[in-house]
Amino acid sequence: MKSRTALLLPVYLFCMLVVGFAQTKTPGAPATGTLGEKKSASYVVTLSSAPAAPVRGLATLEAFVADAAGAAVTDAQLSFDLNMTTMNHGKNIVAAAPQGDGRYAGQVRFMMPGPWRVIVRVARPGQAPEDLRFEFNVKFR
Numbered sequence: 001m002k003s004r005t006a007l008l009l010p011v012y013l014f015c016m017l018v019v020g021f022a023q024t025k026t027p028g029a030p031a032t033g034t035l036g037e038k039k040s041a042s043y044v045v046t047l048s049s050a051p052a053a054p055v056r057g058l059a060t061l062e063a064f065v066a067d068a069a070g071a072a073v074t075d076a077q078l079s080f081d082l083n084m085t086t087m088n089h090g091k092n093i094v095a096a097a098p099q100g101d102g103r104y105a106g107q108v109r110f111m112m113p114g115p116w117r118v119i120v121r122v123a124r125p126g127q128a129p130e131d132l133r134f135e136f137n138v139k140f141r
């Protein structure tokens, strides 16, 4: 009995160490472009999520908008139009607030795990709005 405990202790400590490392790494800062990059006629939009791998519930989406030459677009109005691709959850459009340097962020809620899409609408003064569609999977947890 004593020798078994002595054997399990280092294994237990090792596991705690691994879990500790995993936890310090996971809730990290929003990684850039975790949901991909899309191009429209005038824009390149990089979309990221925090948490980086979206799970059911609340998430912050951040879009970086650049023009065709790669310069940050800072004067746009942005919105996120959310829905699942396999079922209709109704109209759910979230305005994204400018964060500076061409970044726009908004808080969204994924009601269910599964396949989702976000249509990012970029509207600049005096120009026709353009839509960029992103598709990704939302995990249960």
Ligand SMILES: [Cu+2]
Pocket (backbone or CB within 6 Å): 084, 087, 089, 112, 114
């Ligand atoms: Cu659904």
